[in-house]
Each structure stands twice: as C-alpha cells, then as structure tokens.
Amino acid sequence: MPDIIQKILDKDPGQREFHQAVHEVLESVKPVLVRSPEYQQTAILERITEPERVIMFRVPWMDDQGQVHVNRGFRVEMNSAIGPYKGGLRFHPSVNLGIIKFLAFEQVFKNSLTTLAMGGGKGGSDFNPKGKSDNEVMRFCQSFMSELFRHIGPDTDIPAGDIGVGAREIGFLFGMYKKLKNEFTGVLTGKSLNWGGSLIRPEATGYGNVYFAAEMLATRNETFEGKTCLVSGAGNVAQFTAEKVIELGGKVLTLSDSSGYVLDEQGIDKDKLDFVKKLKNIRRGRISEYIEEYPQAVYTEVDSVLDHNPLWDHKADCALPSATENEINEKDARNLVKNGITLVSEGANMPSTPEAVSVFLEHKLLYGPGKAANAGGVAVSGLEMAQNSMRLSWPMEEVDDRLKIIMKSIHKTCLDAAADYNLPGNYVAGANIAGFVKVVNAMLDQGLV
Numbered sequence: 001m002p003d004i005i006q007k008i009l010d011k012d013p014g015q016r017e018f019h020q021a022v023h024e025v026l027e028s029v030k031p032v033l034v035r036s037p038e039y040q041q042t043a044i045l046e047r048i049t050e051p052e053r054v055i056m057f058r059v060p061w062m063d064d065q066g067q068v069h070v071n072r073g074f075r076v077e078m079n080s081a082i083g084p085y086k087g088g089l090r091f092h093p094s095v096n097l098g099i100i101k102f103l104a105f106e107q108v109f110k111n112s113l114t115t116l117a118m119g120g121g122k123g124g125s126d127f128n129p130k131g132k133s134d135n136e137v138m139r140f141c142q143s144f145m146s147e148l149f150r151h152i153g154p155d156t157d158i159p160a161g162d163i164g165v166g167a168r169e170i171g172f173l174f175g176m177y178k179k180l181k182n183e184f185t186g187v188l189t190g191k192s193l194n195w196g197g198s199l200i201r202p203e204a205t206g207y208g209n210v211y212f213a214a215e216m217l218a219t220r221n222e223t224f225e226g227k228t229c230l231v232s233g234a235g236n237v238a239q240f241t242a243e244k245v246i247e248l249g250g251k252v253l254t255l256s257d258s259s260g261y262v263l264d265e266q267g268i269d270k271d272k273l274d275f276v277k278k279l280k281n282i283r284r285g286r287i288s289e290y291i292e293e294y295p296q297a298v299y300t301e302v303d304s305v306l307d308h309n310p311l312w313d314h315k316a317d318c319a320l321p322s323a324t325e326n327e328i329n330e331k332d333a334r335n336l337v338k339n340g341i342t343l344v345s346e347g348a349n350m351p352s353t354p355e356a357v358s359v360f361l362e363h364k365l366l367y368g369p370g371k372a373a374n375a376g377g378v379a380v381s382g383l384e385m386a387q388n389s390m391r392l393s394w395p396m397e398e399v400d401d402r403l404k405i406i407m408k409s410i411h412k413t414c415l416d417a418a419a420d421y422n423l424p425g426n427y428v429a430g431a432n433i434a435g436f437v438k439v440v441n442a443m444l445d446q447g448l449v
Contacts, residue, residue: 004045015098021105022049028432031421044440053077057147061140064133073144075123078104081442084155085121086111088162095126109435110371113410116382121157129164141172149177154185160381161190186388189381198384200399206240208376208407213345215411216366225249228316232256233323234280234287237347241322242273254311257287261311264297308332315339322347330355337363346370372410372431379406
C-alpha cells in the first residue's frame, strides 16, 4: 500500500487534493484487500487510481471590449466500469488538473453508492464567471463546448454543473452541443425544466445531504426538530440544505461566501432564505448585504491570517459544510466538538481535512462524508438521464420520493459495509468500502481493460 501511494506522489507531484482523496480511500479499504487478495494480484489499486482518460485543452474567448482571453479546460474520465462517466463541470480560478482528478476520483465511489449505473468523471476550467456579463459567459461556454463535445455523449460521458456552473452555463453549453452535433440528447444534466431538466435537480444535493443527516440522527432516535445548524456556503447546495433543515424544524444560524459569513442567532427563516436566493442567484451579490436587510445579524469578513474559520466556532448541534474542499481544518473540528456539535454531514466535496476527520471519528460524532452525504445531486442527475432516455418528465413528488429512497439506501449500505468489516458506525470506512467493492468487482468482470 505505501508503495502505491509513493508511486502516485512521484507520478503526480503537486496534486495535493488528489493525493488526499486517494490516501483516504486506500486507508479505508485495507481490510478489503486482506480479505480479497485477488485485488492485489490484478493491480486493481494501480488501475483504479489512474484515470481512463484525461483531456486538457485551451479555451480562447473574447470579452465585451474585444479583448481575447485564454483559459484552460479539463475533463477527467476516471472510471466507466459501472456506467458512462458522470460528474460536474467546475468554473473557478482555483481549478487545476489535481483538483479535477480528486473530484473525478471521489465521483467514482459516490456514483457507485447511488445504486444507479454511472461511472465517474469531472471537468471544468480556471475561468471565473463572477463579474462577467451574460454574453461573456456565453462566449466562453461556446468555446469550451466546441472542444469538449467530441469527448462526451449520452452513452459516453454526461457532465453536469458544479461550482460556477449553474442553469445559465448549462443552457449555453447545451445549446452549443446541440448545434455542433445536430441532435437533442440528454448529454448534460441540470437542464431547465422546459427543455429536458428534472424537477428537484437544483435542490437535490442540499436536500439529499439533509435526508442523509436525518438518517444518521435516527440511529440515535433524534430528528432535526429544534436542532441549531451551522451551514457554510450560499450557493445552490447551501441554499437547499438550509431550506430542508428549516422544513424539518431546525434552525439555520450561518451562511457564507468567499468574502465572509453571516451569523443570525434569530435563525435564517424561509423569508430570509428567499432574500439570500435572490441576492445570490439573481443579483449575484455578496453575503455581506444580508446585514443591510437584517441588521440584527453579524457579518464577519474572511481573515486570511487566521488559522481557523470562525464560522465553525459557534454553539450549535449540527454542522453542514456546503462550500468547498478543505474548509474545515483540525482546529475548526476541535471548535465544533467544543461547541457541542454532534453531527457533521458534508454537502461539499471533501470539505474536511484528514486531521479534521480524525477528530470527528475520535469523538464519535455522526459524520457523513461527502461521497455518501452529498450523492443526492448526482443521483437526481441519474434520474434526469432516465427521464431523458424515456422522453418523460416525472412529477416532483416522484423524484423527491426516489431521492429519499436512494439516500436511505446509501445510508444503509455504508452502515452495513462498516459493520461487515468490524467498523460499526464508521461512515467513512463504510462509504469507501461499499463504493470500492462494487467498482472493482465490475472491473474484474470486464477483464484487463
């Protein structure tokens, strides 16, 4: 095992997030390798950590002043053993090959847990849509798709949205794909409802995370009723996480963006959340504007000198990180424990550092790792694919019911896998083992490819 990790470090220097994701999975599946030595004999670890295909390309585009810019585009098609590649596109200045590989690797196991036939992939660009006009975003998306279209398709690779890629960007990307291919197919998910999208898709990651968290609480005969919750982020995942917590009787205290966070000890209720949705989705403003509307709240600006995030240093019952990777470090985790947090459920991808995860496990918190807890988004993307294939649109209640069933199934699968390897209640081990076993068994069935 150390040899494999060292090989990856040597082959892919500088890809910190990818190394972190691989290390976590390989540590978790050690008991599987002991029980099933054939996995080592067939070099399954070397194969599952190497992408099937990596696509990198330049994306030239012109701004409204006629100035030409060049960004870099990526698509990592990680594993197709159980279905076509499936995973989002991220447009953010931090995007690089290591981050996309980490996201694609995580996606393989997340998709495996959903019970749907989807492989894992991820893509994106270091383009920043913030501050760009709709026409600039459209020109960028059209340039991006003019290369990506050759590598994707409804039975090959089906991208979706992620950070920086919402309904506007999906629309522009889909329009260009349709023009280039001269066909209307379900090649992207997260589409608008009147041209192939699915009800509940925008809500799915946030709703699914809360459904998973509710299943964890139920193991201790608890519910969200009366629980206070810290939520990070103010985008799609955070908004619908907050919405579902409020619906289930909980109180949301915080929301954040890259500039800082707001703490509203009276609770961010439905009306306040509606204000945040308009602020972020329509006006594309900053979360600091929340206190102009609700002056009883407190806004704290990001301080890059601090060794912790003060958002995680408030009294509460639950923490639902819904912003980005590695947003909770060891000090944050200890602050959460100190302040009475009993549940952490990840709406974002890998938002907790390995040291933070160790703290959660040491203190026996209910801890739902992202690959299990936030799988609701890709699960409903899979349901959108099914609806597109049948040329049907299911009602909201049906999609929501299917989402609840899938999240309940993921929760049970994680618990069962953990118990099977004598690690009861360890959702990290359970998610990694269950996802891993399903994928590698499919790889072995299909031969050396």
